[in-house]
Amino acid sequence: MKARLNTIVWLGAITVLILFSSFDTPGEATKQNQMKISVADNTLKKQALKILETKCNVCHRKQNPLMVFKEKNMSKRAKKIYKMVFKERKMPKGNDIRLTNEEYITLEKWLFTQEIF
Template identity: 40%
Template sequence: MKLILLITLGIISSLFPFSSVKTTISVNQTYTEKEVAFNILKTKCNSCHTKKKNRIKFTLGNMNSLAPEIESQVFIKKKMPKGRKNQLTQLEEDKLRNWIRTL
């Protein structure tokens, strides 16, 4: 069905090159647990960690070695992330836990 739609849109846009018809191709991409966890750390943690002195900025390269401290601060001590704006959703917590379990 998607292929037929894309072909049809392609034909229409070639017949009417100045029309407002736009074609969009969606790509299914899968991410590893680490990449998903990094996206959470990047959006919920790095925003503060980069502003504060002596705070570690999370990267794909250092996050595995920091996993025990992340687990302690987020799930055991419940000290991080700070502020209502950066609070983790249940889904984000689950994603972080899944990543930590893979280590």
């Protein structure tokens, strides 16, 4: 009888140990992954900015100076950019300036990192 009680106590202790060891605190790997994501976001943003500068600002600077895109204001304008470029396809205005497929993809990828949907 006493032996059986001992076994139950031990099994209980082992179960508790296993349970606790499975609650892992965020380790180094998780932190590194989070860093990778923010670095990737940053380069994506830079790539998007380059498109906005070369394909949009070139014209806006003259024809719509209130809508010149900069690193500081592009996030705030993400929803408008999405609307004009992807939903209504009104921008880039005219037929002279076109975005390549790759530029569309990059711009859209960046838009998906913005909280506009």
